[in-house]
Amino acid sequence: MARFRAMLAKEFIQMRRDRLTFAMMIGIPLLQLILFGYAINADPKHLPAAILVADQGPEGRTLFSALQNSGYYDLVRRVQSEAEGRDLLARGKVQFVINIPENFSRDFIRGDRPALLVEADATDPGTTGNAIGSLSTALNTALQNDLKGPLESLAANDGPIDLRVHALYNPEAITHYNIVPGLMGVVLTLTMILVTGLAITRERERGTMENLLSMPTRPIEVLVGKLVPYILVGYVQVTLILLAARFLFNVPMFGSLLLLLLAAALFIVANLAVGITFSTIAQNQLQAMQMTFFFFLPSLLLSGFAFPFRGMPHWAQAIGEVLPLTHFVRVVRGILLKGNGIGNIAPELWPIALFAAVAMFIAMKRYRQTLD
Amino acid sequence: MNGEPIIDVRGMTKRFGDRTVVDHVDLTVRAGEIFGFLGPNGSGKTTFLRMLCGLLRADDGSGTCLGHDVITESEAIKREVGYMTQRFSFWEDLSIAENLDFVARMYDVKNRRQTVRKSLEQLGLAGRKDQLAGQLSGGWKQRLALAACLIHKPKLLLLDEPTAGVDPKARRDFWDEIHHLAGEGLTVLITTHYMDEAERCHRLAYIAYGKLLTHGAVDEVIGNERLTTWSVSGQDLAKLTEQLRARPGVEQTVAFGNMLHVSGGDAAALEQGIAPFRTDQYEWRQVESGLEDVFIHLMDKSKDNSLS
Incomplete structure (x- = not known):
């Protein structure tokens, strides 16, 4: 027992002398706590998205606010062409490009199921997965309000719009x-x-x-x-x-x-x-x-x-x-x-x-x- | 020895924090000399050598080493100095030949392959050249280190306790080699703890607590100290030691096997001091003071000074 205590005392003295090891023993758990506890989030929100708007109808604005409200999308910039959108995706400046094609409102009101094109930088499926998953629910809910009265019948079918998601770079996730x-x-x-x-x-x-x-x-x-x-x-x-x-x-x-x-x-x-x-x-x-x-x-x-x-x-x-x-x-x-x-x-x-x-x-x- | 000065430095000083490890040391070593540097552990010998070859920056001091400024031209000094560290500092995971070859390349040695081969032959290691340096015994490691230090034909050898932990036979061979090299004109500055090695040096210096206490040839160093020493043998010397230490005039007692050396700076006072013990029980004999007596005396004196 005396020898055990001697050994114990010696180890504590040496541990105290080796400041760096000691600092690491305390520092690394702290670092892990902070990083895992505060920094890491497997469900990223507020992903930057660019929009390409070719149609000025009210439905477009409804969709944008629905996307913003979902918490997953931050509409950070407006682009003028598909090529510009692709470039932003390639450089990783935005995670999504949302494309509202011409005559979107007109087709919507007619019940022609206009296409809404969402291009995603899907290199990391973990980043885009939830945002894409939330997309159709968010959009359909938002459009419910517009589908009152004469348009109500549209809601019953496949959905009022034709949502097309292009998961670029890694389509199969x-x-x-x-x-x-x-x-x-x-x-x-x-x-x-x-x-x-x-x-x-x-x-x-x-x-x-x-x-x-x-x-x-x-x-x-x-x-x-x-x-x-x-x-x-x-x-x-x-x-x-x-x-x-x-x-x-x-x-x-x-x-x-x-x-x-x-x-x-x-x-x-x-x-x-x-x-x-x-x-x-x-x-x-x-x-x-x-x-x-x-x-x-x-x-x-x-x-x-x-x-x-x-x-x-x-x-x-x-x-x-x-x-x-x-x-x-x-x-x-x-x-x-x-x-x-x-x-x-x-x-x-x-x-x-x-x-x-x-x-x-x-x-x-x-x-x-x-x-x- | 009246060769040109190879090392000629004044006021060399090194501080680590507020501890002065080398305190204004002046030293002149001449060409072809074997100069012994003695002193207790921690006296600043290694630090002084490291300052000479540019491994440590001096805080104060000036002078030349091999004609180059010791403070500013350490690159040039390094090229012409062979420095053998206290601890074996060659690569244990390289073979003997690889170590020598590496050192030769670092110094840009001409005819490298031939030089390395010759060095291996002189070492007597040609047959074991592919053995890893780490597998060598202490004595062989020391010989390898010396050979590696000599491969670029330095003009000055700095040897830091080269014989620590080496058996007596290997030590003697080593010293024969050092004398042979000095005979060829190489200058050697060597630190040691061994008195027999000190006596093999042409000149020596004694350093304690960072200060150079004395220097000169062996007999000069002993003579300068004007120490009188008596040797005594007999029964129960341990008791006698205690009694003597209390006596006036007795400055130190040093046990040498079955004998005791009793020394003092004042011959008359010492003789009076030991007088009561000069009985039939003991055999007293006045002897010449040895280096060891002198060094212990020097160290005790400087300890008193540094404490007061």
Whole structure:
């Protein structure tokens, strides 16, 4: 019993000394509580929608207010053509384009069941599923009021309008079309940060850093020499995931793979820079791993990889927008599923580049050429 | 030794927070010299070596190392220095040959393959060159480290307790090698705890609590201290030690196996101090003070100074 108590006391003393581990043990549950409790919402509302109105009749306005009232749709902009709507969808600016065709009111009153066209960016079926599901109920309820008197007979049939939903990019709502491309970013984030963090702290932990620093090397030679092998490893991972996506999961690949590989380079560099920064702070390999996890968790949860980005509150989206994974997930999905070109993904590339530059700057600032 | 100064520094100072680890140390080491750097643990020896080769930034001080400014030209110094760390710091998951090759590449060694092969042969490790460095015993690791430090033909070797944890035979071989290298003109600055090693140095310096207390050749260091030492043997020396320590004139007692060294700075006072114990029970003999007596004396003195 005395020895047990001695052991216990020793463990508590060591736990208290290892501040970072202690902070992580408290910090990670807190982080999880906040993220899962407040940020994640599997039933996203207020999804941005664009409208294309070719008919000025009153029924159109009724439909719009019905959509707004459903809580799922925020009509954020008006577009002039279908092409403009498609472009917004491709760039992920809006989740839906609602198209009210010409003569909608006239046909409605005549009982010709006019078509209402809803185009959805369905890359992530989880984001659009509920919004689409609520569509026909919301519209029919709204139109009940207009179907009084002489129009009452219309309500009885198939419904007064012909609702056509086009689930673009992933029409069959296959979840792994969305998950597998996103996974590429997740895997790169975890391994790239972890291996660089470990590679440099390992030198310090084993005492070989002192030897390395006593040699006439420049920091850039040491760092670049250390990182290039991992960039190659990163590309092996990208290739493996692409092959699996193609041959195991039949994920469609509409865009340019070359563009994807170039974007991946930027993303890998951003993550390596984070890894180096961590390694300049961490005292040993364990701490580097803990820091990696601390960064990885919000990346996983707030990037829109696992949960609908638009379902999160604004503060969580703001954090998500800073993280490179958020943008890379959009890039990969955009290139593979939407066939996006450089023009459409550029708005997602510069945030990654900015992040990489800042992280690299901190890493270079903190990297010591001496043992001070 | 009257060679040109290889290390010539003044006022070297390093602080970690408010702790001064190296406190205005002046040191001159000449070409071809084996210079021993002695001092207790934590006295600042390693920190001083690290400042010399640019691993730590000095907070104060100036001077040259191999003709380069010790503060601003550490890149140039690194190229011509071989620094052997206290703890084995080569890559245990690389083989012996891979370690040597890596170091040779880092220093841009000409005729690299040939140099590495020659180094392996000299080491006597040619047959085991593909063995991982981590599998070597302490003695062999030390030899590998020395070979790696020499591969770029440095002009100055900084060795930080190179023989700690190495068996006596390997230690002797190591010192023979060091003397051989010095004979070829290499300058060596070596830190050690061992007195027998200190005596193998051409000159030495003693550092404690960050301050350089004395330096010179062995006999100069001993002579400067003007310490008188008596050796005594007999029964129950432990009791005698306690009694002697209470006596005026007795400044230190150091046990050497079955003997006790009793020393003091004032020869007359010491003789008076021990007089009551010079009975048949003990055998007394005045001896020359050794390095160890002198260093312990120096350390006690500086401890008194740093406390007062």
